[in-house]
Amino acid sequence: MSELKKFRIINKIEGYSYLILLFIAMPLKYAMGYPVATKIAGMIHGLLFIAFVYQLFEAKSEMQFDTKETVIYFILSLVPFGSFYTDKMLKQKYTAALERVQA
Numbered sequence: 001m002s003e004l005k006k007f008r009i010i011n012k013i014e015g016y017s018y019l020i021l022l023f024i025a026m027p028l029k030y031a032m033g034y035p036v037a038t039k040i041a042g043m044i045h046g047l048l049f050i051a052f053v054y055q056l057f058e059a060k061s062e063m064q065f066d067t068k069e070t071v072i073y074f075i076l077s078l079v080p081f082g083s084f085y086t087d088k089m090l091k092q093k094y095t096a097a098l099e100r101v102q103a
Contacts, residue, residue, distance in 0.1 A: 004097060007059035008090045011073075014052040015083025017045040022080055052077055063093060 025041035028034040053074070060070050073089075076082035 002094075002097070003055070003058040003062040004090065004094050007055045008087060008094065010048065010052050010055045011077070011083050011086050011090065014045070014048040014077065015081070015087075017041070017048045018077075018083070019080060021045045049077070063097065 021038065021041045025037040028037035056070065056073055059065065065073070073086050076086045
């Protein structure tokens, strides 16, 4: 499996975990008084974010992302729903890479 494909997968999972943390765990903590929700979701999201950053640099090496592109992917990971835009951009790169390999 290519590093770009792995990056796309972890990007999606990390993006969903961020949304769960923001829109489920935080309301449970602050509106309903369940602080354990953010502890669990926060820890899971933190581990996934570390995996995201690692995989970002692995994909950067394989696909030779420039610094600007790498920074954009990182910043989009900090924005809610940003991972979905990242995936759209990565899908185009993945398709182009597959075409180069098959040619």
